[in-house]
Amino acid sequence: xxxxxxxxxxxxxxxxxxxxxxxxxxxxxxxxxxxxxxxxxxxxxxxxxxxxxxxxxxxxxxxxxxxxxxxxxxxxxxxxxxxxxxxxxxxxxxxxxxxxxxxxxxxxxxxxxxxxxxxxxxxxxxxxxxxxxxxxxxxxxxxxxxxxxxxxxxxxxxxxxxxxxxxxxxxxxxxxxxxxxxxxxxxxxxxxxxxxxxxxxxxxxxxxxxxxxxxxxxxxxxxxxxxxxxxxxxxxxxxxxxxxxxxxxxxxxxxx
Amino acid sequence: xxxxxxxxxxxxxxxxxxxxxxxxxxxxxxxxxxxxxxxxxxxxxxxxxxxxxxxxxxxxxxxxxxxxxxxxxxxxxxxxxxxxxxxxxxxxxxxxxxxxxxxxxxxxxxxxxxxxxxxxxxxxxxxxxxxxxxxxxxxxxxxxxxxxxxxxxxxxxxxxxxxxxxxxxxxxxxxxxxxxxxxxxxxxxxxxxxxxxxxxxxxxxxxxxxxxxxxxxxxxxxxxxxxxxxxxxxxxxxxxxxxxxxxxxxxxxxxxxxxxxxxxxxxxxxxxxxxxxxxxxxxxxxxxxxxxxxxxxxxxxx
Numbered sequence: 001x002x003x004x005x006x007x008x009x010x011x012x013x014x015x016x017x018x019x020x021x022x023x024x025x026x027x028x029x030x031x032x033x034x035x036x037x038x039x040x041x042x043x044x045x046x047x048x049x050x051x052x053x054x055x056x057x058x059x060x061x062x063x064x065x066x067x068x069x070x071x072x073x074x075x076x077x078x079x080x081x082x083x084x085x086x087x088x089x090x091x092x093x094x095x096x097x098x099x100x101x102x103x104x105x106x107x108x109x110x111x112x113x114x115x116x117x118x119x120x121x122x123x124x125x126x127x128x129x130x131x132x133x134x135x136x137x138x139x140x141x142x143x144x145x146x147x148x149x150x151x152x153x154x155x156x157x158x159x160x161x162x163x164x165x166x167x168x169x170x171x172x173x174x175x176x177x178x179x180x181x182x183x184x185x186x187x188x189x190x191x192x193x194x195x196x197x198x199x200x201x202x203x204x205x206x207x208x209x210x211x212x213x214x215x216x217x218x219x220x221x222x223x224x225x226x227x228x229x230x231x232x233x234x235x236x237x238x239x240x241x242x243x244x245x246x247x248x249x250x251x252x253x254x255x256x
Numbered sequence: 257x258x259x260x261x262x263x264x265x266x267x268x269x270x271x272x273x274x275x276x277x278x279x280x281x282x283x284x285x286x287x288x289x290x291x292x293x294x295x296x297x298x299x300x301x302x303x304x305x306x307x308x309x310x311x312x313x314x315x316x317x318x319x320x321x322x323x324x325x326x327x328x329x330x331x332x333x334x335x336x337x338x339x340x341x342x343x344x345x346x347x348x349x350x351x352x353x354x355x356x357x358x359x360x361x362x363x364x365x366x367x368x369x370x371x372x373x374x375x376x377x378x379x380x381x382x383x384x385x386x387x388x389x390x391x392x393x394x395x396x397x398x399x400x401x402x403x404x405x406x407x408x409x410x411x412x413x414x415x416x417x418x419x420x421x422x423x424x425x426x427x428x429x430x431x432x433x434x435x436x437x438x439x440x441x442x443x444x445x446x447x448x449x450x451x452x453x454x455x456x457x458x459x460x461x462x463x464x465x466x467x468x469x470x471x472x473x474x475x476x477x478x479x480x481x482x483x484x485x486x487x488x489x490x491x492x493x494x495x496x497x498x499x500x501x502x503x504x505x506x507x508x509x510x511x512x513x514x515x516x517x518x519x520x521x522x523x524x525x526x527x528x529x530x531x532x533x534x535x536x537x538x539x540x541x542x543x544x545x546x547x548x549x550x551x552x553x554x555x556x557x558x
Contacts, residue, residue, distance in 0.1 A: 003287070004287050004288075006288065006526060006527065044524070044525075048320075048472075049319050049320045050317065051317060051320075051321065051322055051471050051472075051520060051521075051523060051524045052315070052317045052322060052523055052524070053523070053524075078317075094526065212312050212313070213312065213313040213314065213315050213316065214315070215315045215322065215324065215523045216278070216284070216522065216523050216526075217523075218284045218285070218287070218288075218526065219280070219284045220278065220279055220280035220284040220285060220522070221277070221278060221280075221315070221324075221326070221523065222280075222300070222309065222314070222326050222329045223312075223313075223314045223315040223324065223326060224312070224314075225309070225312060225314075225329070226312070234331070235306075235329065235331060236306040236331030236332055236335045237306045237307070237308045237309075237329065237331070238308065239308060239309065239329060244284075
């Protein structure tokens with residue numbers, strides 16, 4: 001069993017990198033040392049009326065200095081509270097959680113959509129293969145895209161066409177005539193659904209990172225399940241826990 | 257100093273247990289909590305066959321609480337007996353299995369399967385607000401509470417705790433009915449039915465539309481119901497509902513609870529059960545309480 005740690009992490013720095021999107025570096029003793037790309041952490045609010053931890057994907061891991069980078073969007077009062085954390089502040093964090101991506105040496109697509117982009121950055125750093133990184137945004141307000149350039153060829157799609165290919169990540173893949181042997185993806189459900197179909201049509205291995213409302217974050221409460229094709233060994237029904245068996249699944253093993 | 261309590265002839269090393277559905281069968285939390293320290297682990301509800309539960313989203317946060325509508329997803333009694341009970345047997349804690357069903361027959365089937373198992377107590381969930389049949393349907397009518405309690409009592413080898421719903425006009429009516437049916441103990445409160453609406457998308461926050469509310473915001477309701485029921489019946493009561501701290505647990509005990517269950521607080525702090533045990537111990541030291549039993553129902557007028 002992968003080890004999990006509860007820590008009071010120190011905020012190293014935080015900045016807003018796009019409207020309502022924040023980049024937060026925290027110093028942790030154990031979590032950074034054990035984290036893998038595609039895993040997430042639970043961040044706990046200081047305000048006592050907010051009881052549930054917020055699951056946030058890991059964007060970068062700095063093992064040397066024991067640092068974790070979290071890039072998140074303000075989605076409510078909890079994430080708004082996090083956005084006010086300044087250097088030196090403390091925040092309770094539990095992790096690393098979930099399974100993470102299985103790294104392979106195949107020509108790869110790394111595909112991120114919106115706030116699904118951050119976890120692809122650490123994956124891009126750690127994957128040792130030919131990488132084509134396809135990022136989907138709403139409009140020209142891009143984030144992280146320049147940081148990906150060190151790790152592979154970056155292609156951008158925007159919904160309004162103000163930057164890169166007009167449309168979604170698959171439109172960008174087709175517009176540039178790109179091909180790969182494995183897909184790693186994180187983003188909104190419609191994007192993941194389209195990629196699942198694309199992968200099946202092209203006979204490509206496809207790994208997707210799923211999102212669901214969570215409570216405990218460690219597999220006990222059964223809040224964050226997704227439908228699975230086969231009966232799951234733990235649940236004994238066709239449900240898998242996103243926080244435990246996931247968040248990364250083989251596209252064909254989940255139905256959404 | 258003696259923190260132990262007697263629950264229907266079962267001696268708990270301390271009064272702190274886990275609330276059903278928030279702690280699985282303990283495996284996940286055993287990475288954070290030493291299960292040996294707990295008075296008992298109360299498992300997630302288990303039925304005669306596997307249940308898939310409700311569609312997602314199944315949870316939503318509200319001010320000072322949360323709503324859940326998991327829908328009693330569970331692996332069924334066979335896998336539970338094969339996997340979950342042996343896991344819990346490795347620890348020096350008491351095992352309380354929470355039982356759910358759609359019909360009396362389904363509850364009885366689970367209870368019979370458990371008759372030869374190393375389980376200390378049974379907690380019967382007749383109060384889940386999130387399943388259409390069974391659950392709360394049994395818990396809102398005193399006659400049905402009495403009948404199902406009697407039927408389960410007739411088949412059960414272990415002491416039977418009936419878990420009551422707060423979604424009733426008079427909790428003491430249900431408490432008396434369960435006692436009349438032969439319940440060995442009561443636990444209360446299950447969650448309070450609630451609803452949350454996402455005003456930006458103008459949709460229900462939960463796929464099930466309604467969900468059960470838990471968390472510190474419901475604590476005073478739970479304390480009141482435990483107090484009223486303790487006045488009405490002579491069987492022990494396990495108090496739960498929004499216990500976040502040792503102070504909350506002590507309040508519940510003073511209201512009349514013999515033991516307490518900690519639920520939603522596990523999500524806020526995975527180590528909270530141990531912290532509550534330590535906090536109760538400090539309270540007993542501070543006020544020179546020799547035995548925890550002295551505190552049960554010890555509330556009085558100002």
